[in-house]
Amino acid sequence: MSSLMFVKKHAFYCARNFGSQSYKKVRIKDILQGRKNNESADVQGWTRSVRKMKNHVFVDINDGSTAQNIQLVMSKDLFDRRVQFGTSISVRGKIQQSIQNEKNKYEILCDDLDVLGTYAEDAPLKKNASYDMQHLRSLLHLRMRHYKMAGVLRARNCVEMAMHKFFQEKGFLHIHTPILTSSDCETGGNVFSVQPDQIDEQESSDSSEDFFGAPAFLSVSGQLHLEACAMGMGDVYTLSPAFRSEKSHTRKHLNEFRMLEAELAHSKDLADMVNLMESSVKYLLQELLLNCSLDLATIEKDSPGHLSKLEKVASKQYVIMSYTEAIELLEKHQKHLQTASPSWGEDLNSDHETFLVQHCDSTPVFIVDFPSCSKPFYMPVNSDGKTVAAVDLIFPEVGELCGGSLRESDLDKLTSRLTALGLLPAYEWYLDLRRYGNTPHAGYGMGFDRFVTFALDIRNIRDAVPFPRYKNSCVL
Amino acid sequence: MSSLMFVKKHAFYCARNFGSQSYKKVRIKDILQGRKNNESADVQGWTRSVRKMKNHVFVDINDGSTAQNIQLVMSKDLFDRRVQFGTSISVRGKIQQSIQNEKNKYEILCDDLDVLGTYAEDAPLKKNASYDMQHLRSLLHLRMRHYKMAGVLRARNCVEMAMHKFFQEKGFLHIHTPILTSSDCETGGNVFSVQPDQIDEQESSDSSEDFFGAPAFLSVSGQLHLEACAMGMGDVYTLSPAFRSEKSHTRKHLNEFRMLEAELAHSKDLADMVNLMESSVKYLLQELLLNCSLDLATIEKDSPGHLSKLEKVASKQYVIMSYTEAIELLEKHQKHLQTASPSWGEDLNSDHETFLVQHCDSTPVFIVDFPSCSKPFYMPVNSDGKTVAAVDLIFPEVGELCGGSLRESDLDKLTSRLTALGLLPAYEWYLDLRRYGNTPHAGYGMGFDRFVTFALDIRNIRDAVPFPRYKNSCVL
Numbered sequence: 001m002s003s004l005m006f007v008k009k010h011a012f013y014c015a016r017n018f019g020s021q022s023y024k025k026v027r028i029k030d031i032l033q034g035r036k037n038n039e040s041a042d043v044q045g046w047t048r049s050v051r052k053m054k055n056h057v058f059v060d061i062n063d064g065s066t067a068q069n070i071q072l073v074m075s076k077d078l079f080d081r082r083v084q085f086g087t088s089i090s091v092r093g094k095i096q097q098s099i100q101n102e103k104n105k106y107e108i109l110c111d112d113l114d115v116l117g118t119y120a121e122d123a124p125l126k127k128n129a130s131y132d133m134q135h136l137r138s139l140l141h142l143r144m145r146h147y148k149m150a151g152v153l154r155a156r157n158c159v160e161m162a163m164h165k166f167f168q169e170k171g172f173l174h175i176h177t178p179i180l181t182s183s184d185c186e187t188g189g190n191v192f193s194v195q196p197d198q199i200d201e202q203e204s205s206d207s208s209e210d211f212f213g214a215p216a217f218l219s220v221s222g223q224l225h226l227e228a229c230a231m232g233m234g235d236v237y238t239l240s241p242a243f244r245s246e247k248s249h250t251r252k253h254l255n256e257f258r259m260l261e262a263e264l265a266h267s268k269d270l271a272d273m274v275n276l277m278e279s280s281v282k283y284l285l286q287e288l289l290l291n292c293s294l295d296l297a298t299i300e301k302d303s304p305g306h307l308s309k310l311e312k313v314a315s316k317q318y319v320i321m322s323y324t325e326a327i328e329l330l331e332k333h334q335k336h337l338q339t340a341s342p343s344w345g346e347d348l349n350s351d352h353e354t355f356l357v358q359h360c361d362s363t364p365v366f367i368v369d370f371p372s373c374s375k376p377f378y379m380p381v382n383s384d385g386k387t388v389a390a391v392d393l394i395f396p397e398v399g400e401l402c403g404g405s406l407r408e409s410d411l412d413k414l415t416s417r418l419t420a421l422g423l424l425p426a427y428e429w430y431l432d433l434r435r436y437g438n439t440p441h442a443g444y445g446m447g448f449d450r451f452v453t454f455a456l457d458i459r460n461i462r463d464a465v466p467f468p469r470y471k472n473s474c475v476l
Numbered sequence: 477m478s479s480l481m482f483v484k485k486h487a488f489y490c491a492r493n494f495g496s497q498s499y500k501k502v503r504i505k506d507i508l509q510g511r512k513n514n515e516s517a518d519v520q521g522w523t524r525s526v527r528k529m530k531n532h533v534f535v536d537i538n539d540g541s542t543a544q545n546i547q548l549v550m551s552k553d554l555f556d557r558r559v560q561f562g563t564s565i566s567v568r569g570k571i572q573q574s575i576q577n578e579k580n581k582y583e584i585l586c587d588d589l590d591v592l593g594t595y596a597e598d599a600p601l602k603k604n605a606s607y608d609m610q611h612l613r614s615l616l617h618l619r620m621r622h623y624k625m626a627g628v629l630r631a632r633n634c635v636e637m638a639m640h641k642f643f644q645e646k647g648f649l650h651i652h653t654p655i656l657t658s659s660d661c662e663t664g665g666n667v668f669s670v671q672p673d674q675i676d677e678q679e680s681s682d683s684s685e686d687f688f689g690a691p692a693f694l695s696v697s698g699q700l701h702l703e704a705c706a707m708g709m710g711d712v713y714t715l716s717p718a719f720r721s722e723k724s725h726t727r728k729h730l731n732e733f734r735m736l737e738a739e740l741a742h743s744k745d746l747a748d749m750v751n752l753m754e755s756s757v758k759y760l761l762q763e764l765l766l767n768c769s770l771d772l773a774t775i776e777k778d779s780p781g782h783l784s785k786l787e788k789v790a791s792k793q794y795v796i797m798s799y800t801e802a803i804e805l806l807e808k809h810q811k812h813l814q815t816a817s818p819s820w821g822e823d824l825n826s827d828h829e830t831f832l833v834q835h836c837d838s839t840p841v842f843i844v845d846f847p848s849c850s851k852p853f854y855m856p857v858n859s860d861g862k863t864v865a866a867v868d869l870i871f872p873e874v875g876e877l878c879g880g881s882l883r884e885s886d887l888d889k890l891t892s893r894l895t896a897l898g899l900l901p902a903y904e905w906y907l908d909l910r911r912y913g914n915t916p917h918a919g920y921g922m923g924f925d926r927f928v929t930f931a932l933d934i935r936n937i938r939d940a941v942p943f944p945r946y947k948n949s950c951v952l
Contacts, residue, residue: 025711027647044742046708046913064709064741065647088915090742116742117885117914125912141905145708145913153709157649164640171503171541173633178943179655179694179717180732182950193673196721197693198665211721211731212950217673218655225943225952232522232621233540233629235501241655241717245672245687255687256656265540266520266566266592409593429617429952436601437522437621438593439564467654467701474658474688476701476905 029065031106036095043070043108044116046145047087049127052076059083061091067151067294071101074110085127086119086145133463140467140475151295153466155288155456159448162287163239163260166280172235172262177222179241182214183426190244192218192255218243223378223443224430226263227407230441231433237262239448247471251460252350252398256469258448268440270389270406274366277393277402277444278318281364281451285314288455295456303457310455313364313396320366323387326356333359345371353399364401365394377417380408391444398454404444409434505541507582512571519546519584520566520592522621523559525603528552535559537567543627543770547577550586561603562595562621609939616943616951627771629942631764631932635924638763639715639736642756648711648738653698655717658690659902666720668694668731694719699854699919700906702739703883706917707909713738715924723947727936728826728874732945734924744916746865746882750842753869753878753920754794757840757927761790764931771932779933786931789840789872796842799863802832809835821847829875840877841870853893856884867920874930880920885910 026041045063057079060069092112124139136143143149194216222238229236242259300307330341339351356365369387379388390405408414411434418427452464462468502517521539533555536545569586612619619625670692698714705712718735776783806817815827832841845863855864866881884890887910894903928940938944
């Protein structure tokens, strides 16, 4: 008898046929799209409403797969009195076309009902109550049961998968850039530092000794790591958490956020990146319009015109202007601004960004060639000697959605800039990327959560992520 | 004149037709698969070898998209002397079927060559040199230019996309669980704590004041957050960084690692999860065998038999045994063990795991129903009163690949367990998940990097990730 036979013969679990059934589940989304008509199915979900008739009980349930509920039809005998708003149930039945229900074409005629869990009467989320996002935020662990937050999570899933599809089809490789890093791409402060929570007193007499042998921080950007990968793998991207310890309490900032970053190998023209940014953002919006139409329709009810705004941004050609042109435009229209227009060399604030986008008929605006003074060391200076080959994409409502630049590929220029900033020898490795098999390249980052706030008409970015982290709040 | 017209007319960048060309690139992978035959194409890559003949020069280049190089054919006039090993070049030419080259069916007849960057002679990676993974690890920022590490990164990309495909097709939603958390699912120590690097002395007189108003840690698992999402959205999963501050220097551990975690709503049978684990792991292996055949063939050269090992694990039915059966088996075969067999209630060590898998003909082994004493509060106790409904998947070579359990859904049992552990009121929110719309559920985690070490026959997990973090090493 072989070893395996021994186990097969004796294992208790094999005796009860453990592992022989395959994992199958029917989603309400698939039923409502007509893919399961006339099939028998097991469906699980949470009760939304119960209507008792003379002979039958009609129960609407939702399983999270779609904004829409499905109607269950069951005999009075089958019905269980515990089934109320919020109850989790499992039913078995036949999927059939609905005669009476005009909204949903399909329903389930049930022949089996199982109550999986109840809903306490003191529940913070009540039936038929209307909640705004700010109130839901105070119920962080429960708010995904509400259709608004559920819609946000479905949309995030859709946007993320669209993002992978877009970049994978173009041959980009997804890279896991590290979260812990000893390198700080922005060198601008605002980082979180990391150390073991329990420092072993006995082992280390000097409790300030670093776990990693050097200070470790949370990544503010995966750019430099992506550059290292691009210089051998070609085009790469990452969708990764990033962190800033900013204390600002704004509706556009989080301390932990998701960022798409892409690095284009062999690229020496900002136009490559502008094209990639525009086509990727439009693709994400088109996929969202296609796959999350029910959730977007719900948003349209509260914000009429939202859908046509999305369709416009998903199809219209974006405007491109230089930073210098933007300044001229702002100066010329000073009377329409709430704040003073910036002098050349100063940053644009959100008032300026709002004006520029509105001025361009609410079309997203690319601003290129920023003044070199305020930009990081890796951006190459243009031939004018005053500006760098950098680009921001300004979106309606959210302001800066993407930011990117060419990367300085001239070893001498990069060396002298790092020397002047006192960043050698910490960035010797970065210079190596130019010494060995150097190639011109460019890259950009897009705020994933900020994109979601735009696409779903969310006022505060804290409502665009499942578990927001901001000053004084790291709940759960 | 409308606002938009003003911009269009005046913008400098529109004048030079910025943004009109679409972003296109031809990958060597696509050419070698015959998809571009007879087309003209721009291709960029790094030179692997140069062979000068009487009238022509043959240059092999690689662009990271595949393990294979493509041959460029160019006239002596077109050739540039700077083109040597490691040079980054861009060529334009016609793709044609190769007559002489038996290995690669396609080549490029070049009519344009552009040298994008050179390769310094003092480069640490030399032509024709053979490097082992350990040496490459000392060149963290350059090693992705070597075919071994490039293959790892391509495989990681493949496995990640396969994972998304598998779960998305089954209707699971991908959730961004937070990295920063005030909740510790394992309550076992070994966490990293986080605080702003620069504490503003002026603003906060008490420098020990927490940024988030409470201590913040790096996530050791997204389980509890996934559970919150599952209780309204149905089945969910995450592929997220996770962190442990373990000091152990083993070839199986990292301080930062990627973990797949899935939570199955409405599931009360461990068999659901065992089936999901087995089918997902097999799916990942099958996708890898299909899409990374060239990289796997390279590994097969160094480790003959590796491919058939993968094929076996990708197709054979896995063994299932209870923890108690495993102990009996180990006791019976004590003479084949290097360490003492464990008494009932003790953990299995890697010697035990290795024996069990070998005993089962190197088939992966599910071990179910672990003793309750050593397991966390959320695992439900079985009817025997001694074991919990938990499962580990033990893989050849890597040991524990997956671990999961049913989640205690009985509010009273969970409350008394949390009370006994002194974890109330910190986990009141977790009890809420059972109070409102409770449903039985189960979940598991899989070490992504550990899967890669198995699939690619990697000895040390530090060589399975692009930027490994371990005690005394957080390089770059």
